[in-house]
Amino acid sequence: IEIKRPLYQHWAIYVGDGYVIHVTDEGASSITLSSSSICATRAKVKKELLMEVVKNHKWHVNNKYDRSRTPRPVEEIIRRAEQWVGKEVPYDVLNRNCEHFVTELRYGEAVSHQAKKAVVGGASAIVGTTLLGVAALAGIALSGSKSKT
Numbered sequence: 001i002e003i004k005r006p007l008y009q010h011w012a013i014y015v016g017d018g019y020v021i022h023v024t025d026e027g028a029s030s031i032t033l034s035s036s037s038i039c040a041t042r043a044k045v046k047k048e049l050l051m052e053v054v055k056n057h058k059w060h061v062n063n064k065y066d067r068s069r070t071p072r073p074v075e076e077i078i079r080r081a082e083q084w085v086g087k088e089v090p091y092d093v094l095n096r097n098c099e100h101f102v103t104e105l106r107y108g109e110a111v112s113h114q115a116k117k118a119v120v121g122g123a124s125a126i127v128g129t130t131l132l133g134v135a136a137l138a139g140i141a142l143s144g145s146k147s148k149t
Contacts (some may be wrong), residue, residue, distance in 0.1 A: 002062035003054050012053060014061070020050045021081040023089065023098045024094045043091035045084040045101075051139055069107040079107050142145040 001020055003010040012022035025045045050059075063071070071077070090096055093115065100110035 002051065007067075009099070010053070011099040012050070012051065013077060013102050013105055015047070015078045015081055018049050018051070018136055020053055021045060021085060022053060023048045023101045024089065025091065032087050036123055041045075041091060042088050043098075045087050045089060047082070047085045063106075065103060065107060065111060069109060069111075070082055071106050072108060077105050101146040 001014050002011045003012065010022065012020035022045070024046055025043050026046075030103050054099040065071075072080075084101075089101075093113075095115070096110070097112055097115055099112035099114060103112070
C-alpha cells in the first residue's frame with residue numbers, strides 16, 4: 001500500500017481484515033525530530049488499521065516492482081511481516097525506510113524508488129548549483145578582464 005503524504009510516500013503491507021504492517025518512527029527511540037522520519041535512526045514496526053495509518057491521505061495498492069521482480073507468496077509475505085510487529089529496527093530515510101521494509105518483505109530485496117530519486121535529485125541539484133556558480137564566476141572574471149582593457 002502506498003500512502004501519499006505531503007513530502008513523501010509512506011509504504012505498508014496489507015495483511016488482511018483492514019490491517020497493515022508498516023515501519024513508523026512513532027514509539028521508537030533515538031528520534032531527533034518527533035514525527036519526522038528524516039532524523040529518525042530507529043523505527044518501530046506496527047500493525048494498525050489501514051484507515052488509521054492513512055488518515056485523510058490518498059492511498060492505493062502499488063505493486064509496481066512486480067514488473068521487474070518476482071513477489072514471494074502472499075502467505076510468506078504476511079508471515080514474515082507479522083514476525084516484525086512490535087520490534088524496533090534501524091532506520092535511515094535513504095537506505096532503510098518504510099519502502100525498503102515493504103519491498104524486502106515482498107521481493108526479498110530492499111528497494112526504494114523515492115529514496116533513489118531523492119539522492120539523484122539531490123546530486124543533480126548540487127551539480128546544477130555548482131555549474132551555475134562556476135558560470136557566474138566565469139562571467140565575473142570575463143567582465144573584470146574586459147573592463148581593464
